[in-house]
Amino acid sequence: MEGLATLYGPVLDHDFLSQLAEDVGTATVIEAMAIFEDDVPIRIAALYSCFAEGEVQRLRREAHALAGAARNLGLVRFGETAYAIQRASEGGGVDADAVRDLALSAEQGLSALAGWKAEHRSG
Amino acid sequence: MTVPSKYGRRLLVVDDEPIQRLIIARGVEAIGFHVDGADSLTMASDRLAEACYDVVVLDLSLGEAEGISLLQVVRNSRSDPVVIVVSRLDDRVRTATARLAMALGLRVAGALAKPVSIRALIALLRDMPARIAVGPSVTFTPPTAAALREAVEADEIVPRFQPKVSLRDGSVIGVEALARWMPEPGSSVAPDVFIPLAEQAGLIGRLTAQMLRRSLEACRRWRRTFPVCGVAVNISPMVLADPGLPEAIEQALRDHSLGPGALVAEITESTVIDNPLIAAEVLTRLRIKGVSLSIDDFGTGHSSLLTLLRLPFSELKIDRSFVGHCDSDPEAWKIVRATISMARELGLQVVAEGIETPVVAAMLRDVGCDVGQGWLYGKAMSEDELMQWMSARAVEAA
Numbered sequence: 001m002e003g004l005a006t007l008y009g010p011v012l013d014h015d016f017l018s019q020l021a022e023d024v025g026t027a028t029v030i031e032a033m034a035i036f037e038d039d040v041p042i043r044i045a046a047l048y049s050c051f052a053e054g055e056v057q058r059l060r061r062e063a064h065a066l067a068g069a070a071r072n073l074g075l076v077r078f079g080e081t082a083y084a085i086q087r088a089s090e091g092g093g094v095d096a097d098a099v100r101d102l103a104l105s106a107e108q109g110l111s112a113l114a115g116w117k118a119e120h121r122s123g
Numbered sequence: 124m125t126v127p128s129k130y131g132r133r134l135l136v137v138d139d140e141p142i143q144r145l146i147i148a149r150g151v152e153a154i155g156f157h158v159d160g161a162d163s164l165t166m167a168s169d170r171l172a173e174a175c176y177d178v179v180v181l182d183l184s185l186g187e188a189e190g191i192s193l194l195q196v197v198r199n200s201r202s203d204p205v206v207i208v209v210s211r212l213d214d215r216v217r218t219a220t221a222r223l224a225m226a227l228g229l230r231v232a233g234a235l236a237k238p239v240s241i242r243a244l245i246a247l248l249r250d251m252p253a254r255i256a257v258g259p260s261v262t263f264t265p266p267t268a269a270a271l272r273e274a275v276e277a278d279e280i281v282p283r284f285q286p287k288v289s290l291r292d293g294s295v296i297g298v299e300a301l302a303r304w305m306p307e308p309g310s311s312v313a314p315d316v317f318i319p320l321a322e323q324a325g326l327i328g329r330l331t332a333q334m335l336r337r338s339l340e341a342c343r344r345w346r347r348t349f350p351v352c353g354v355a356v357n358i359s360p361m362v363l364a365d366p367g368l369p370e371a372i373e374q375a376l377r378d379h380s381l382g383p384g385a386l387v388a389e390i391t392e393s394t395v396i397d398n399p400l401i402a403a404e405v406l407t408r409l410r411i412k413g414v415s416l417s418i419d420d421f422g423t424g425h426s427s428l429l430t431l432l433r434l435p436f437s438e439l440k441i442d443r444s445f446v447g448h449c450d451s452d453p454e455a456w457k458i459v460r461a462t463i464s465m466a467r468e469l470g471l472q473v474v475a476e477g478i479e480t481p482v483v484a485a486m487l488r489d490v491g492c493d494v495g496q497g498w499l500y501g502k503a504m505s506e507d508e509l510m511q512w513m514s515a516r517a518v519e520a521a
Contacts, residue, residue: 016238020146023241028149032142039141061186065140068211072142072238 009076012112016074026120033113036069051099060089078109136160137167138182150241164188168196175202183210198227205251208234218454266312268324275326280304282338283503287496290488297353300338301503327359339379341506349513355387363402369409383413391419410435439466443477450482460490
């Protein structure tokens, strides 16, 4: 956990998300989170499959989509982990540790979003 | 069939990320835009064919496709939308794309990093570049060398004068004479068409002499009222091969009872100087005689650092292609600042061409640019119009 924080930054950029909620409204942010929550498990499963089958191009595409989606919601660590996989796939080599890091940072990210939603729905 | 918007302003977001599309849509709907989304080039092309858009927000990375491919489609669309480029790629890629879009004739409001800041996007939407008025389409027939020869012989090519203004105090420090050819009332041939033709047809020496004579005549008249206002005349590199040029210019000044300080010779290396040694001698002799020398359109064509090193210029004019967008193009601004800094180190007066807004004028003044020229101050005008313009400005200043 400590290693990921050093490598990829905080799980959630709270200031970014607060600003976003101010700009487009909390309801829109929660709507965007719902899209993210539906999308992430599917894309991570696809990424695992690409990794196992050595499909580097598709793996790059999935990592790119995850990185973009995560950054849109201030999920810094997940976004950076996915981006590292995207870059590694462009170079032709992704290792199992990176894919494991991605799963862990996704879990942390989804948990952080759940916390944010609970706080803002009740508030 | 093109469907007009029922909602007022209409914006198309081209981005393969659904969350980013949603956030942009919600952000700009709040200021009155109707928003459509497209997640691929194909869908975006279809949307542009079906509806009129005021704005297209274009992501440069669309899965395996590059959004840049859509610029041609946008250009050919009937609605002439403003383009806003967005990307996670670095700033150089975004600004290069924005420049490419402008070179294609598109209106570009700006380029933003992703995730897109809604505040920055709304700021761009509130300050969109104006639609360019397009007149009835006309078929352009290039002029022939014979027609140009007749025009030169009939003295039909006339100077128009564009003011050069001190950025420090707003005073008019001179004007540039720009050649205009109007074969028939209401029609004109652009100088970037007829000047190269004159160079090819061997008419440039005569044309330069006519422009010089007419510009000095006008200068003598306005100097009675505005005694410090000189005139800048463009000198083609081809004319610099004439070793008699310094004496010819000196004689022309004498004929019009003007000192050498009234004239600036602006040199653009639109073509390569055939004989750099003769050109260097000619220009150095002109400087010795007291005529100021300006390197025009600096940063383009052959108007290079080497030319600056070889020839004894007293003024450097930064080309409009760097100045015009320096408030929205960070890289252009860096080049402009570096050029101003270098020119000042060399002891040259710096003129920025193509100033169109007070913001750009203030930016240039703040980094030490001496003189501005552009539509913000005045377009090229006839001698009478110039006199009226300068008189009105003098009254305002008083």
